[in-house]
Amino acid sequence: MDRSKALAALSALAHETRLDLIRLLTPRGAEGMAAGQIAEKLGLAAPRLSFHLSALEQAGLLRSRKLARHVFYSVDTHMVGSTISFVLNDCCCHHPDVLAACAHNRRAGADQGEVAVSGTENT
Amino acid sequence: MDRSKALAALSALAHETRLDLIRLLTPRGAEGMAAGQIAEKLGLAAPRLSFHLSALEQAGLLRSRKLARHVFYSVDTHMVGSTISFVLNDCCCHHPDVLAACAHNRRAGADQGEVAVSGTENT
DNA sequence: TCAACTATTCAAGAAACCTTGAATTGACCA
């Protein structure tokens, strides 16, 4: 993964709406979700959603496939992982404290249960 | 780590110059580096550097301390780690594929030697 | 105190980004 790709991916992630999209779509796996359903879940106007979906797709973080009149979007988990590891590798040079903080927080998160949402927020 | 902090940190990271700063400063540890030396290393105009340093500090990714007429900046490794783990936890819900891609790339980076700079570029 | 040095702040302009409503494209079905 080269720098410009990583930078594009980071820029794409650095927006509230787009993080919401990643958060919503990740648990859906490769199947993903249709744009209309996403718009409904997140309460977004269609053009606005389109704008952010295409930003994420451009950055390589989402894939899309057409099915009848729907377009399904799914997260490219490999790309997300690569982006994260870019920050760890290239920027932080495997600095032990960064890795430690990362590992610690990952464990803490798992302990508390800010996990396993996967469809439960279906109000 | 709450969402707005994480978002601020991600936004701060999503800029070429600021990634350069993190990359330069991480190996220096808590000691950090004086603004003037940073400017020289990266070839940045002083106001521009100040702008980006303060953006990173605002986001919590850098700390600063004054020493005589110099200001030393250093990376807050804990904050960087927290930001990374936020993406893993909160956004990707510990999705196994993301973790796998992250772990894989981390190992690949270590194998190749894009590591262990830690002060050797002291021209 | 004065000059030199380090770093930040200010102001202005350019560029990029985001949101919105209107228009458009493409697919489906009667």
Added chain:
DNA sequence: TGGTCAATTCAAGGTTTCTTGAATAGTTGA
């Protein structure tokens, strides 16, 4: 073919972000 639905594209606007040169504040040593 005409109507409807799903999604995108377009155009306009407002806001934010970035860069630059000029001005400012604080520190040091003669």
